[in-house]
Amino acid sequence: xxxxxxxxxxxxxxxxxxxxxxxxxxxxxxxxxxxxxxxxxxxxxxxxxxxxxxxxxxxxxxxxxxxxxxxxxxxxxxxxxxxxxxxxxxxxxxxxxxxxxxxxxxxxxxxxxxxxxxxxxxxxxxxxxxxxxxxxxxxxxxxxxxxxxxxxxxxxxxxxxxxxxxxxxxxxxxxxxxxxxxxxxxxxxxxxxxxxxxxxxxxxxxxxxxxxxxxxxxxxxxxxxxxxxxxxxxxxxxxxxxxxxxxxxxxxxxxxxxxxxxxxxxxxxxxxxxxxxxxxxxxxxxxxxxxxxxxxxxxxxxxxxxxxxxxxxxxxxxxxxxxxxxxxxxxxxxxxxxxxxxxxxxxxxxxxxxxxxxxxxxxxxxxxxxxxxxxxxxxxxxxxxxxxxxxxxxxxxxxxxxxxxxxxxxxxxxxxxxxxxxxxxxxxxxxxxxxxxxxxxxxxxxxxxxxxx
Numbered sequence: 001x002x003x004x005x006x007x008x009x010x011x012x013x014x015x016x017x018x019x020x021x022x023x024x025x026x027x028x029x030x031x032x033x034x035x036x037x038x039x040x041x042x043x044x045x046x047x048x049x050x051x052x053x054x055x056x057x058x059x060x061x062x063x064x065x066x067x068x069x070x071x072x073x074x075x076x077x078x079x080x081x082x083x084x085x086x087x088x089x090x091x092x093x094x095x096x097x098x099x100x101x102x103x104x105x106x107x108x109x110x111x112x113x114x115x116x117x118x119x120x121x122x123x124x125x126x127x128x129x130x131x132x133x134x135x136x137x138x139x140x141x142x143x144x145x146x147x148x149x150x151x152x153x154x155x156x157x158x159x160x161x162x163x164x165x166x167x168x169x170x171x172x173x174x175x176x177x178x179x180x181x182x183x184x185x186x187x188x189x190x191x192x193x194x195x196x197x198x199x200x201x202x203x204x205x206x207x208x209x210x211x212x213x214x215x216x217x218x219x220x221x222x223x224x225x226x227x228x229x230x231x232x233x234x235x236x237x238x239x240x241x242x243x244x245x246x247x248x249x250x251x252x253x254x255x256x257x258x259x260x261x262x263x264x265x266x267x268x269x270x271x272x273x274x275x276x277x278x279x280x281x282x283x284x285x286x287x288x289x290x291x292x293x294x295x296x297x298x299x300x301x302x303x304x305x306x307x308x309x310x311x312x313x314x315x316x317x318x319x320x321x322x323x324x325x326x327x328x329x330x331x332x333x334x335x336x337x338x339x340x341x342x343x344x345x346x347x348x349x350x351x352x353x354x355x356x357x358x359x360x361x362x363x364x365x366x367x368x369x370x371x372x373x374x375x376x377x378x379x380x381x382x383x384x385x386x387x388x389x390x391x392x393x394x395x396x397x398x399x400x401x402x403x404x405x406x407x408x409x410x411x412x413x414x415x416x417x418x419x420x421x422x423x424x425x426x427x428x429x430x431x432x433x434x435x436x437x438x439x440x441x442x443x444x445x446x447x448x449x450x451x452x453x
Contacts, residue, residue, distance in 0.1 A: 012024060012088075012166050012302065012303050012306045012307065013088050013306050013307050013309075013310040013312055013315070017315055017318045017319055017322060018322050020303070021299055021303060021319060021322050021323060021326070022326070024163075024166065024168050024299055024302065024303070025168070025295055025296055025299040025326070026168075027168040027169045027171070027172040028163065028168040028171075028172070028295040028298060028299060029291070029292040029295040029296075029330075030172050031159075031168065031171045031172040031175050031295070032291035032292065032294055032295045033288065033291055033292065034172065034175040034176055034179045041179075041182055041183050041186055043055055043058055043059060043200075043280060043281070043284050043349050044284075044348045044349055045186040045187065045190045045191055045200065046058050046190055046196065046197060046200050047277070047281070047348075047349045047350050048191075048348075049190050049191045049194070050190060050194070050196040050197065052273065052274065052277040052350055052352055052355060053133055053134055053137065053273060054137055054196045054197045055277050055280055055281070055349065055350060056131075056134045056138075056273045056276040056277045056280060057134050057137035057138040057141050057197045058141055058197050058200055058201075058280070059276065059277070059279070059280020059281070059283065059284075060128070060130065060134065060138060060265060060268075060269060060276050060280065061125070061138050061141055061142050061145070062265075062280075062283070063128075063258065063261045063262040063264070063265040064124060064125070064128060064142065064262060064265075065142070065145060065146075066254075066258040066261065067255065067258035067259060067261075067262050068113050068116075068117055068146075068149075069113060069149055069152065069153065070251070070254035070255050070257065070258040071251035071252065071254055071255040072105075072106070072109040072110070072113065072153055072251060073153070073156055073251070073254055074247040074248065074249070074250035074251025074252070074253070074254055074255075075102055075105050075106055075109065075153065075156075075157055075243065075247045075251070076102075076106075076153070076156040076157045076159070076160040077160065077246075077247065077250040077251075077254075077301075077384070077389075078102075078243050078244075078245075078246035078247030078248075078250050078251075078389070079098060079099075079102040079157055079160050079161055079164070079243060079247070080160035080161065080163060080164040080298070080301065080302065080305070081164075081246050081301060081305050081384060081385055081387065081389070082098050082242055082243060082246055082305075083095060083098055083099075083160070083161045083164035083165065083305075084164040084165070084301070084302045084305030084306045084309065084385065085305045085306070085308060085309035085387075086098060086309065087164060087165045087166070087306060087309070088305065088306035088307060088308070088309030088310040089309040089310065092223075092225040092226045093225075093226075094239075095225075095226035096225075096226045096227075096228075097234070097236050097238070097239035098161075098239055098242065098243060099161060099219065099226070099228050100228070100233045100234055100235060100236075100239065101235060101236070101239040101240040101242075101243045102157045102161070102243055103154065103157065103158075103216075103228065103233070104233065104235050104240075105157075105240070105243060105244075105247075106150075106153040106154050106156075106157045107150060107153075107154065109153060110149040110150030110151075110152070110153045110154070111150060113146065113149045114146050114147060114149045114150065117142065117143070117146040117149075118143050118146050118147075121139050121142045121143050121146075122135075122139050124142075125138050125139060125142065128262065128265065128266050128269060129266050129269045129270060130269060131269065131272065131273050131276075133273060134273055134276070137196060137197040137198070138197070140197065140198045140201075141197040141198060141200065141201045142201075143201075144198055144201035144202055144205060145201040145204060145205065147205050148204065148205035148208040148209065150212075151205075151208045151209045151211070151212035151213075152208045152212070154212045154215075154216055155174075155208060155211045155212040155215050155216075158212075158215040158216050158218070158219050158228075159171040159174070159211075159215050161219065162215065162218060162219070163298065163302060164302055164305065164306075166302070166306070170215075170218055171215065173214075174210075174211045174214040174215050174218075175211060177210060177211070177214065178207040178208065178210045178211035178214075179207065181203075181206060181207050181210050182203050182204060182206070182207035185199075185202065185203035185206055185207070186199070186200060186203045188203075189202055189203055190203070216228070246387065246389050249389035249390045249392070249393040250384065250389050250393065252393050252397070253389075253392065253393035253396050253397060256393075256396070256397045256400075256401035257396070257400065257401060259401060259405075260400065260401040260402075260404040260405055263404070263405055263408060264404065264408065264421060264424070267408050267412065267421050268418065268421060271418050274352065274354045274355050274358065275355075275358050275418060277350050277352065277355040277358075278350065278352075278354070278355035278356065278357065278358025278359040278362070279358060279359070279362060280349070281346050281349035281350045281355065281356075281359045282346065282358075282359035282360075282362040282363055282366075284349060285338050285342070285345055285346065285359075285363070286338070286362075286363075286366060286367070286370075288334065288338060289331070289334040289335050289338055289367060289370050290370065292330045292331075292334055293327050293330060293331055293334075293370070293373070293374065293377055294377070296323050296326055296327045296330065296377075296378060296381075297323075297327075297377040297378055297380065297381035298381065299323060299381075300319065300320060300323040300378050300381035300382045300385060301381040301382065301384050301385035302385065303315075303316075303319045303323070303385070304316050304319065304320070304381075304382045304385030304386050304446070305385040305386070307319065308385070308386050308387075308446075308449075313449065313450050316382075316386075316446075316450055317450050319382075320378065320379070320382045323378045323381075323382070324374065324375065324378050324379075327371075327374040327377065327378050328371055328374055331370050331371040331374055332371060334370075335367040335368060335370050335371070336367075336368075338363065338367050339363065339367050339368070342359075342360065342363055346359050346360075358418070361418070361419060361422065362422050365419065365422035365423060365425065365426065366422065366425050366426065369425070369426035369429060369430075370429070372426060372429040372430045372433055373429035373432065373433060374433065375433040375434075375436055375437045376395075376396070376399075376429065376432040376433040376436040376437075379436050379437060379440045380392040380395070380396065380436055382440075382446065383440065383444055383446050386445070386446040386449070388444060388445055388446060391439065391443075391444070392436075395432065395435050395436050395439060396432060396436075398435075399428060399431045399432035399435050399436075400428045400429075400431075400432050403424070403427070403428045403431060404424045404428050407423075407424045407427070407428075408420075408421065408424060411423075411424075
């Protein structure tokens with residue numbers, strides 16, 4: 001296959017719009033589901049072989065972990081947007097510069113997060129009001145997990161670049177291999193050796209190292225015009241600034257989401273370890289609903305980025321519409337599948353009757369309403385793909401993050417019930433989608449650009 005044929009085979013700028021979107025989104029959906037699956041494997045094995053306290057330790061640290069690394073995962077998002085634009089415009093030197101800058105930022109950020117988190121893990125978890133019976137295992141789990149931050153960020157950045165050029169299949173294969181390793185090591189370290197939450201963390205780190213090696217290795221085998229060469233990295237100020245310019249709003253959006261989720265987790269912690277275990281169990285199921293929708297949001301970003309770079313604006317219009325329709329359909333199928341399969345699915349994580357009841361209540365407050373978030377997710381992804389990351393960040397920050405903090409601060413004073421916590425999700429999703437849609441129709445530069453051509 002020639003270089004030109006390779007590029008055409010991976011390009012989203014030509015061919016049938018619906019077919020291209022589906023072919024690109026399906027492996028990405030499966031990749032996200034694999035990601036959620038091997039995250040869930042930790043909880044399932046821990047809940048089965050180590051008990052609800054260990055399950056609470058694993059589940060309740062997720063919000064803090066996401067807060068610590070979420071901002072820097074914006075590097076992956078920003079890189080994907082820029083890479084897609086350069087790829088659509090056939091700017092091969094630009095691709096190389098973006099790759100070098102992003103790899104450098106991922107390594108620097110990962111080292112900083114690991115050192116900080118390992119040193120301050122006890123203090124950070126106590127700030128979350130972690131119950132004393134959960135705290136020792138949570139500290140150990142967090143410290144081991146943070147050893148894998150550098151490979152985690154490197155995988156996300158390199159996989160983002162691979163997808164941005166239209167190849168969503170290889171990241172799926174890499175996650176499949178790492179997920180299999182994660183399962184084997186979970187069974188060995190947790191089920192057989194009884195290492196508890198620490199074994200789950202060690203299994204996750206090993207899986208992240210494997211996925212990192214596979215994805216970075218692929219970047220080193222790309223077309224010679226833009227392949228990654230570690231010994232020839234050049235950090236150019238312009239490329240670094242471009243990545244930061246797009247990445248910082250994406251990172252801030254992720255960080256604010258995670259701050260809000262951290263506050264939610266703190267409120268849940270106040271209801272005790274059984275509530276924590278139930279919420280941790282349902283959160284794993286909820287991930288299976290959201291991950292396919294997130295895949296379509298990333299598809300929208302990549303599709304818009306490539307076609308804006310190539311100047312194919314009619315395809316942009318049609319692509320956004322198709323992503324919206326697909327997201328509604330997928331959201332309905334996944335949410336009602338989780339509802340229908342709740343009993344056998346939740347039993348994989350916990351069989352404690354009270355914990356199961358907490359999970360069931362959370363499901364009814366969240367699963368039927370996930371499609372309320374579709375317009376925010378898809379339109380936000382599309383505008384981010386065109387470079388409007390700051391506007392998307394502000395809308396999400398105000399309508400989801402700030403709203404949830406205010407809701408938890410005020411509403412729990414009136415009705416102190418865990419269902420008051422659950423309610424903030426559906427309301428914030430609806431608010432965010434309403435404002436995102438209004439902004440897109442009235443003020444978005446992407447919408448104005450499409451209308452003017």
